[in-house]
Amino acid sequence: MSDDTMAPPTSQPAAEPDGLTRDRRSVLRCAAIAALVGASAPILAACGGGDSSTGSAPTTGGTSSGPTGTPSSAPTSAPTTGASSGAPTGKVLGAVSDVPVGGGKVFADAKVVVTQPTAGQFKGFSAICTHQGNPVGSVEGGQIICPFHQSHFSITDGAPVSGPAQSPLPAVNVAVQGTNVVQTA
Numbered sequence: 001m002s003d004d005t006m007a008p009p010t011s012q013p014a015a016e017p018d019g020l021t022r023d024r025r026s027v028l029r030c031a032a033i034a035a036l037v038g039a040s041a042p043i044l045a046a047c048g049g050g051d052s053s054t055g056s057a058p059t060t061g062g063t064s065s066g067p068t069g070t071p072s073s074a075p076t077s078a079p080t081t082g083a084s085s086g087a088p089t090g091k092v093l094g095a096v097s098d099v100p101v102g103g104g105k106v107f108a109d110a111k112v113v114v115t116q117p118t119a120g121q122f123k124g125f126s127a128i129c130t131h132q133g134n135p136v137g138s139v140e141g142g143q144i145i146c147p148f149h150q151s152h153f154s155i156t157d158g159a160p161v162s163g164p165a166q167s168p169l170p171a172v173n174v175a176v177q178g179t180n181v182v183q184t185a
Helices: 004-049 073-076
Strands: 091-096 102-105 112-118 121-126 138-140 143-146 151-154 159-160 174-177 180-183
Touching: 091 102, 091 138, 102 138, 121 174
Parallel strands: none
Antiparallel strands: 091 180, 102 112, 112 121, 138 143, 143 151, 151 159, 174 180
């Protein structure tokens, strides 16, 4: 009986923990590599579109990340933040028509809130509440609302209006390019 209890512990600990350690290490390595690759993909994509020496003349379509409008339509839009050149730059957040005058839209994937306090004036803010880091949920009644602890922020400057948040939402550069709102650098 002591041979039965002695044999498995001596053979199993040597094989199982070693095997599990290698499996854990492999999983952790794969996860770290996947995280690095996943985190660098948007950075690399963002770096690829800004080079003026490679194809900046044709701006209608191309291989960039989705429709960004045409340079000729940018001046027809009302004044916006960051719309200084005709060449499309930045990440497309959504359609201009998605952002109502006197309101806004939360672009959750990009973690950005875009507001339009007055017609043609677009403002961008972080969609992460400054109270405890939760995502804001909506824009209603001229305020950006965090549903977790009811912090409310101004659509004009991101300043806290009510609730526990004491700091404003950080500004994010946005611009109108054609029919799209884009996040710019």
